[in-house]
Amino acid sequence: MPSSTTVPADTPAPAPAGRATEIAEGVHAYLQPPGGWCLNNAGIIVSGGQSALVDTTATEARARHLRATALEVNPAAPRTIVTTHFHGDHAYGNFVFPEAVVIGHERTRTEMIAAGLHLTGLWPDVQWGGIELTPPTVTYRDSLTLHVGAIRAELEHIGPAHTSNDTVVWLPGRKVLFTGDLVMNGVTPFCLMGSIAGSLAALERLRAFDATTVVPGHGPVCGPEVFDAVEGYLRLVQRLAGQGVRAGLTPAQTAARAELGRYAGLLDAERLLPNLHRAYAELAGLPADAPLAMSERQAALGEMIEFNGGPPRCLA
Numbered sequence: 001m002p003s004s005t006t007v008p009a010d011t012p013a014p015a016p017a018g019r020a021t022e023i024a025e026g027v028h029a030y031l032q033p034p035g036g037w038c039l040n041n042a043g044i045i046v047s048g049g050q051s052a053l054v055d056t057t058a059t060e061a062r063a064r065h066l067r068a069t070a071l072e073v074n075p076a077a078p079r080t081i082v083t084t085h086f087h088g089d090h091a092y093g094n095f096v097f098p099e100a101v102v103i104g105h106e107r108t109r110t111e112m113i114a115a116g117l118h119l120t121g122l123w124p125d126v127q128w129g130g131i132e133l134t135p136p137t138v139t140y141r142d143s144l145t146l147h148v149g150a151i152r153a154e155l156e157h158i159g160p161a162h163t164s165n166d167t168v169v170w171l172p173g174r175k176v177l178f179t180g181d182l183v184m185n186g187v188t189p190f191c192l193m194g195s196i197a198g199s200l201a202a203l204e205r206l207r208a209f210d211a212t213t214v215v216p217g218h219g220p221v222c223g224p225e226v227f228d229a230v231e232g233y234l235r236l237v238q239r240l241a242g243q244g245v246r247a248g249l250t251p252a253q254t255a256a257r258a259e260l261g262r263y264a265g266l267l268d269a270e271r272l273l274p275n276l277h278r279a280y281a282e283l284a285g286l287p288a289d290a291p292l293a294m295s296e297r298q299a300a301l302g303e304m305i306e307f308n309g310g311p312p313r314c315l316a
Contacts, residue, residue, distance in 0.1 A: 060129025063093025
């Protein structure tokens with residue numbers, strides 16, 4: 001059950017529970033508004049009396065709502081969960097599906113174990129509930145095919161991009177692509193634990209699927225036009241980083257002066273600062289597949305909080 005910890009009076013109310021929408025025969029997108037920090041999307045795939053999930057959710061209460069929704073869609077509990085990457089908003093809810101085998105990239109398992117319940121420390125006022133970390137028990141390196149009844153689901157590792165261990169789920173018979181956080185619709189991309197250059201390369205691979213329907217990691221279901229929007233933002237970050245380096249500015253100074261133009265309305269705009277940290281490092285020669293040092297990641301997150309005037313808002 002959710003924690004009974006007292007919530008401070010100034011803590012914003014949680015966002016509404018998610019809802020499922022059928023986007024193709026047997027394919028349901030589970031969408032959590034508004035799609036910001038820790039309010040991710042998931043998927044429910046149903047065929048022949050079987051079901052599988054693409055990701056879960058951040059808190060116990062939200063995961064139990066996802067479970068109830070999945071059982072409304074298909075009376076038999078999901079037997080498989082694909083975890084698209086190690087971040088807790090996509091994976092903390094795995095434990096409320098004890099019948100399911102959890103599948104993910106091999107680094108999703110190792111990084112999930114290493115990170116533990118890190119999100120709970122970032123937002124201590126969120127009612128996380130009694131989360132039990134449940135990393136993948138079946139892992140793969142490059143690609144894997146999952147069959148849910150008559151629906152073929154092709155899992156592919158792409159990146160580094162959002163993280164080092166991103167998985168996309170492609171349903172060729174339905175022309176539906178679940179991107180995880182490689183793509184966010186109306187929400188600022190976040191590449192601190194991945195790569196700006198790697199994310200741009202990932203977008204080219206995503207375009208090659210020729211999907212009709214795209215389920216992003218956060219934000220509304222969309223079409224492939226979302227790839228252009230994400231690319232435009234990432235190239236802006238690269239340009240800003242180049243200008244900042246030439247002017248001798250720090251990432252924080254560049255962020256303070258930045259004009260985001262058409263991207264100013266994206267949710268979680270404060271992510272610009274850690275994205276600039278990553279872009280600066282890549283301009284200095286850091287390869288796309290090399291992570292930032294942990295100390296630099298922590299510094300970037302601290303600067304983001306200062307830039308934002310406080311911790312980012314989480315409505316989970």
